[in-house]
Amino acid sequence: MSRLLAIDWGSSSLRGALIDDAGAVLEQRSAPKGMLTVDAGGFDGVFEATFGDWMDVPGTRCLMAGMVGSRQGWVEAPYRPCPAGLDDYAGSLQRVGDRSSRGRDIAIVPGATCEHDGMPDVMRGEEIKIVGVLDLLGTGDARIVSPGTHSKWCRVEGGRLIAFSTAMSGEFYALLSRHSILAHSVSDDADDALDEAAFDSGVERAFAGRGLLQNAFSVRTFALFERMPAAARASYLSGLVIGEELRGRDLEGTGAVALVGADALTARFARALASRGVVSRSFGDEAAWRGLWCIDRRRCELEGTR
Amino acid sequence: MSRLLAIDWGSSSLRGALIDDAGAVLEQRSAPKGMLTVDAGGFDGVFEATFGDWMDVPGTRCLMAGMVGSRQGWVEAPYRPCPAGLDDYAGSLQRVGDRSSRGRDIAIVPGATCEHDGMPDVMRGEEIKIVGVLDLLGTGDARIVSPGTHSKWCRVEGGRLIAFSTAMSGEFYALLSRHSILAHSVSDDADDALDEAAFDSGVERAFAGRGLLQNAFSVRTFALFERMPAAARASYLSGLVIGEELRGRDLEGTGAVALVGADALTARFARALASRGVVSRSFGDEAAWRGLWCIDRRRCELEGTR
Known part of the structure; x- marks a missing residue:
């Protein structure tokens, strides 16, 4: 054996x-x-x-x-x-x-x-x-993204990893939601339950706005003026960060992307990619x-x- | 009296x-x-x-x-x-x-x-x-930037503030340099002493690269492969963050910018703006x-x- x-x-x-x-x-x-x-x-x-x-x-x-x-x-x-x-x-x-x-x-x-x-x-x-x-x-040829604390965007050709780059998105999200001024506006409990509409609006703003440094502050101001429910803000911030990660990539003409990682996370990336017209397939453990x-x-x- | x-x-x-x-x-x-x-x-x-x-x-x-x-x-x-x-x-x-x-x-x-x-x-x-x-x-007409934990970019016309937007750059820098994985690569002591060449290369990368989520990781990899001295890394990260803030702004055709804030910070912004061809004048307390x-x-x- x-x-x-x-x-x-x-x-x-x-x-x-x-x-x-x-x-x-x-x-x-x-x-x-x-x-x-x-x-x-x-x-x-x-x-x-x-x-x-x-x-x-x-x-x-x-x-x-x-x-x-x-x-x-x-x-x-x-x-x-x-x-x-x-x-x-x-x-x-x-x-x-x-x-x-x-x-x-x-x-x-x-x-x-x-x-x-x-x-x-x-x-x-x-x-x-x-x-x-x-x-x-x-x-042997694929574009593979492994989302996580440090997301890896990988280009594979002929069965070999040709190049990749890292985006610190998961860590940025954790820092912003737990250690920044936004922590007062974001509920930890909401980490798991995705508010799809709020997430989508975060992704959309990431592509329409001036970048995460600027967009992130809206989590606070939407809370301040009671224009977004507390339970939706974590999903919105998640959309802002994942959207920013996608914005830094050339998605034009991208074929299907393979996502590999935890289910809850690949589901978010699949959703954000789909909103940009990119098809994906997810893999787990x-x-x-x-x-x-x-x-x-x-x-x-x-x-x-x- | x-x-x-x-x-x-x-x-x-x-x-x-x-x-x-x-x-x-x-x-x-x-x-x-x-x-x-x-x-x-x-x-x-x-x-x-x-x-x-x-x-x-x-x-x-x-x-x-x-x-x-x-x-x-x-x-x-x-x-x-x-x-x-x-x-x-x-x-x-x-x-x-x-x-x-x-x-x-x-x-x-x-x-x-x-x-x-x-x-x-x-x-x-x-x-x-x-x-x-x-x-x-x-x-009564000016473009005024107040850099800080939360930078404010302000458009003033006829003596009145018309519009402004906030960039959380100072807070991002603090989070990254103290609470992220980059904290191991960045020395706290270096916060005050600016390494101009490292700062400039950070600003340059901000404009050339894929965005801060991606560029930030280079602080770690430059450290890992000993391609940047420890004392230079805080200045490099500062350049990455301030450069990212500028990248989110339309600087084309901008006349002189008035900077108002702490001397050490306005000096960095003035330097980054100058590298993009924008003249500035600084004010303090x-x-x-x-x-x-x-x-x-x-x-x-x-x-x-x-």
């Missing part, structure tokens, strides 16, 4: 899936043990506590992606420069080796880096989702597990073992 | 100037007693402790501006709709009246409000600086004191008293 433990270990969460030889996800687990909560030297212990029993079964390998491979992570897996695809990742996995106290077979997928507009950019964790989306779509499984399979082929 | 105590009581600071009959500033005082630190009902006590001795001199009136006139302030002075100028402010002062325990002669200048791009906008405190700048320039003095003088004329 051969099994893969696929892990996405990011800054704020630790998630894993047990995958069989045919690529089927057998079981999933997650723990609130994001990398930022783990001390240097503490990775092995958290790993064993969360996934040790799965790894005890003979024939189980582990492949990880995310911030766990950063300089502050378990073992650093240096960024792969673009263009980068399946073969590049599979051929440059970083073995955890003797930092795994029990000699487990654990490796980390490197992140990717590219240069655009005269500045460097980086990703860690999204590269596996891209591999997964390509496999699920059965294509399955893309990450599929990507790690593809990389593992390719690694086995390259190594001539299984 | 007739004296004016001119006060700018904002969210984070309390500043006052004693002005003689001819408009000369005799003395200034400030206290870290911004409105946000004062409890409802505590305004009278803070006022007396800070300025009581000045007000004890017979013939001393007080005129205040800023958030002290907001709903959460000492006494609410409702916003004046644009167009608004000297006569409008002088004719709608809000007397503090019996909320001043000693029966002082204290009044609050109302803020201004306007509607632009389908949304309301507001200011409190900047309106007196506009009045002051116009008097100091000896003109003197504009606020001059504005309050002009409004007081006009009030006396309107009331036929002095």
